[in-house]
Amino acid sequence: xxxxxxxxxxxxTSLYGFAGEVLQPLGQIPLPISLGVEPPRKTRIVCFLVVxxxxxxxxxxxxPTLNVFQAxxxxxxxxxxxxxxNKIGEIQRDHYTARKFYVEAKKNSMHKMEVDTPSPxxxxxxPAQEAQRCVTPTPVQPAEELMSIQLVPGEPEKTTKIGSxxxxxxxx
Numbered sequence: 001x002x003x004x005x006x007x008x009x010x011x012x013t014s015l016y017g018f019a020g021e022v023l024q025p026l027g028q029i030p031l032p033i034s035l036g037v038e039p040p041r042k043t044r045i046v047c048f049l050v051v052x053x054x055x056x057x058x059x060x061x062x063x064p065t066l067n068v069f070q071a072x073x074x075x076x077x078x079x080x081x082x083x084x085x086n087k088i089g090e091i092q093r094d095h096y097t098a099r100k101f102y103v104e105a106k107k108n109s110m111h112k113m114e115v116d117t118p119s120p121x122x123x124x125x126x127p128a129q130e131a132q133r134c135v136t137p138t139p140v141q142p143a144e145e146l147m148s149i150q151l152v153p154g155e156p157e158k159t160t161k162i163g164s165x166x167x168x169x170x171x172x
Contacts, residue, residue, distance in 0.1 A: 008050055009134055015049065025049040028134050035069055035091060040084035044068045047134030056105040 008027025015023040027050050034043040046065050066073065071082035079092040146161040 011049060011134075013049075015051065023051055023053065025051050030134050033065075035071070035080070035082050036084070036089040040087045040089040042069060042082055042084045042089060056102060 006029060008029055011025050011028045013025065015025060017023070028047050029050055030045045030047050032043055033046045034041055036042060046068060048059060061073075065071075069082045071080055073080050077092065078095055078098050079090060081088055081090045083089075142163075145164040147164045148159045148161050150156060151158040151160055
């Protein structure tokens with residue numbers, strides 16, 4: 001993305017591919033990301049893992065980023081919607097354009113992307129408490145104590161966890 005000599009924050013995690021391959025990130029970097037073109041526009045600091053590998057993608061939004069933006073994605077509609085104050089912002093593309101960009105990116109797997117720094121006048125401002133560094137999200141805790149149940153009788157390795165307050169007849 002040609003960010004220059006921006007210092008990366010160390011990260012102690014690995015990325016795992018679908019085929020089981022393991023990739024060690026070079027580090028992580030907080031970047032301001034803006035969604036939307038005209039008001040409503042929303043900007044947040046998002047922490048990205050940096051990897052050194054060819055890819056058809058410049059970046060990948062995961063659940064933490066979607067949560068920061070209070071966003072939902074519809075892959076069927078090639079659309080992303082996000083909350084900005086009491087309005088709904090939306091980004092929509094068509095399947096033809098999405099496919100065209102994907103095919104072009106695959107041809108030039110080491111393509112470049114210009115980073116557009118958002119101006120404060122045309123978007124919802126960043127929350128004051130938002131730091132300019134990556135923060136590890138707090139893991140979600142279950143609302144109640146969980147108990148393990150066997151899914152298939154005679155196969156103890158096939159289990160799942162359910163709420164311990166669930167009616168015992170429903171748990172069977």
